[in-house]
Amino acid sequence: MNKKADLSGTSTGYKIFSIVILIALAIFFIFPLYWIVTGSFKDAIAINAREPQWFPVAPILDNYIRLFSKPAFRWLANIVIIAVSAMALTCLTASLAGYALAKKRFIGRNILFTIIICAMALPKQVIVLPLLQEMNFLHLSDNLLAVILPTVGWPFGVFLMKQFSETIPTEILEAARVDGAGEVRTFFTVVFPMIKPGIGALAIFTFVNTWNDYFLQLVMLTSEENFTLPLGIAKLQGEMSSDFGLIMAGACLAALPIVAVFLAFQKYFTQGIAMGAVKG
């Protein structure tokens, strides 16, 4: 009856059971990626064959050659610029704002938080029309900033950092104040180290979500030199046919920076976990 909590100290049977389930699920989750990676080395006949070809019998580079015959590097650079900028700005603004929302007792705090939740609730598909009108007004349409700025404004990050900041013990903040630390110093020397795992998570999420926000890119970016990689590949599809090889090659290329960012920021969770243990 006490087996649901976690693995440590629980029965061996349960341990084996959960490892088996985890491995089965891992295969289930890895398979689409496997199919995409191998598919990117297959020709159209092999991809669409009636009998699935489990491994590319005659691997070809044609899909990648076709991809790079287009300005794929430019598109990749565009999306990297967008995602990295959005990530950096979001981490900075959201960690400050999240801390204030969680720990400051200021007038209008509850109203502001309600507005934030309502803003997240309003679907992007309707908000994008006035947003595009606004971008045209600011002469920013078809500019990478038209994707970056609304992404930074989107309050998911603030909400996440507020939740993370709530776990900071208030006594520590008060101790810092008694020691005579100013607000800014308190934030950078006391708060920032404690919410670092949160910032690591936020960095990954912002990067990946911005990267995958095809809809906003589609509406905001219209000229070929401003396309992002997913957008550029989508534009190469025929009216009644899909170039699956190109889609898969593009997905592989697009996944590389995401994996790099994931691995880079993953470290901070580990540090956070170690710190959590020391903290008490």
Place this chain on the structure above:
Amino acid sequence: MKKFLALTLSATMALSLAACTGGNTGSTTSGSTTSSGSTTSSGTSSTSGTGTTLKLWSFNVGTLNEKANWDSLIAKFNETNPDIKVEVEIITYADGDTSLSSAIPAGSGPDILFEGPERLVGNYGRAGLMVDLSDLWAEGGADIAEGIKSVSQLDGKYYMYPLSVAAHCMAINYEVFEQAGALQYIDQETRTWTTDNFVKAMEAVRDSGLVATPGIVYCGAQGGDQGTRALVNNLYSDYFVNDDGTSYNANSANNVKALTLLDEMVGNGSLSANAGFAAAEELQAFANGTCAVTFCWNYSNYTQYAAQTQFTPYAVAFPSDDGQPELEMAGPYGFGIFDNGDDAKIEAAKKFVKFVCDDVTAGTEAVKYTGFFPVHADWGDIYADAEDADVRAPFAMMSNYLGRYYNLTGGWTEQRALWWNMLAEILVGGADPQTAADSYVEQVNANIA
């Protein structure tokens, strides 16, 4: 911690870089964006001494999804009109509506759009956003077929000037039909077949066991609806809308008879119906030999799937009880010009459209990119010397069977969504054809006004 700060710092630097490059591209390439945006809102002319910049948005018709092909046409145009700059952006049928429906109301839409009458005339012409192109028709439209002319206009104003057209037909897997002994049911001379022979042929293919299913009636939304429409309408020679365009016609006696026949064929396995399939999936299934016929065929699809078809796709007309098919047009495709209140721009846009559609050299090249046939009868057979002339020939033959065009009937967009639903209800859900068709007609007629 230091590492983290360094990372953040470098990210911020990347951001400032982004701001720079973003700003640069914004000022150099989106000059037209800003100028068209401001003219739309203020309604004043922005013609400067340096010439005009036009924004052309093109749907991914044939190989016009390649920007390079447009650039070749524009280069030819600039030989005689160096002061008019045309910037092309490709939009796709998958999400072009998203781009258009957000950009147009926001004032950053195109000056010229390359598409068919459905959007140019039915949507944007009807909404009063387009320029009347009567002058282009008066100058160069004398040899364009009446059917195309009639769909380019609404209430006497011409909102589209056409470039190319084709007949929408079906295709069979020649080798499978041969081995199944089903070729005897097709008149290979005229590439037509009767409804009875269609039924027999599909049963022969089914009995041969050569394919997973003889044919798939795709009932999933998005595109290719002309194929299923033409199939239903031709089986017992009826039309999709009534003669004066005041009512949709799916519940007529002959159309219901056709739906019932299809339902029976699905029931006995000589056809399948898939609500999860759109036209593209059906074509894919045809191309890899899952099924032996496709209801969504034209030259453009032939070329798109040529690399993976390991058999002979053989174009035929839709089966008809009297053996006289009436095919829907695939397209016609042409240009529409948005009225942005800037006369100089409109004039420049007309020059460009006239050049691409009426100049024989440029026009022929453009038509070839679409994969279809010129609307100008005077141009004759532009593919006569083409390497693949023999592949083209059957598609040219299909043009003889072109029927009337009705994509401009009111409520067309709403109709399409409900058409799929009706097909699926009958062929997948087992609904009574008459009841389902009646309910469909009642719903779609409400939008005709």
Place this chain on the structure above:
Amino acid sequence: MAQATATVTQKPGGNKPKETSGMSRALVRRETISGYLFLLPSLIFFIGFVVVPMGICVVYSFLDYGMAGVEGFAGLDNYLRMLSDKTFHKGFINTVLIVVVAVPTVTAFSLWVSSAIYQMSSFTRSFFRCVFYLPVVTGTVAVTVVWKWMFNPYNGLLNQLTGNVGFDWLGNPNTAIWCIIMILFTTSIGQPIVLYVAALGNVDNSIIEAAQVDGATKLQVFWKIKWPAIMPTTLYILVITTINSFQCFALIQLLTSGGPFFSTTTIMYQIFDTVYKYNDFGYANAMGVVLAIIIAIFSAIQFKLAKTD
């Protein structure tokens, strides 16, 4: 042990800032000024690029606004239209089904996975965390290409494995929405797992050890110590998953286009169709506002429940 749990359960409450009442005026002013200074960078973006367009959306919802431009003031017409719109009713039911199924399963499952992996070796933990995040990394378009192939009735993997050739998973009104929910599930659990692993790792070990010394069972440790400590994370995951499930759209567009028989048409999908296919901006914005209100109510309930827990 009783003592240990008491201090811990109190902690989240103790961490919350007290309300402004009972504070000196000078302190309130100082906190307000510093609070807004911290918020300022974020607010510039939030107000400029979210609140302003959001306000415009609300204005549009009261207009008769189509491709031809604003044709007049519609009053409450756009809102009243939803009452008699059968597609909207269907979409509402489908949306609620997705939310009611996806939110608890995603939350519970990601908590289970996280509890199972967070104490594993750093490599194994990273491996599983990466694996469950993969569907997000590969992007919706490519992932749906693979799923579409797996669900293909004639040569799809699923039917070949189950010997069920011909069954149209995405074309059957009884299965299509479950396929969508399943894929939504695979693309939704990555983020919660990352967060839960971090949150569980942050739970104060000394308290757990103290409780264990006092003879607390595993289950007691979980519910009395860990569960309250990860409550802010849980709340975030619940709210975000609820919003994402309500707004689930790209999967439906790419896999079923709302069909068959409108069985996968959600409010979100109908909003998209209304804007981009039918160009009825007024009505679409009204539906958007209603959807936002529904989501806000769900979120408010979650906040309430989390507080009383």
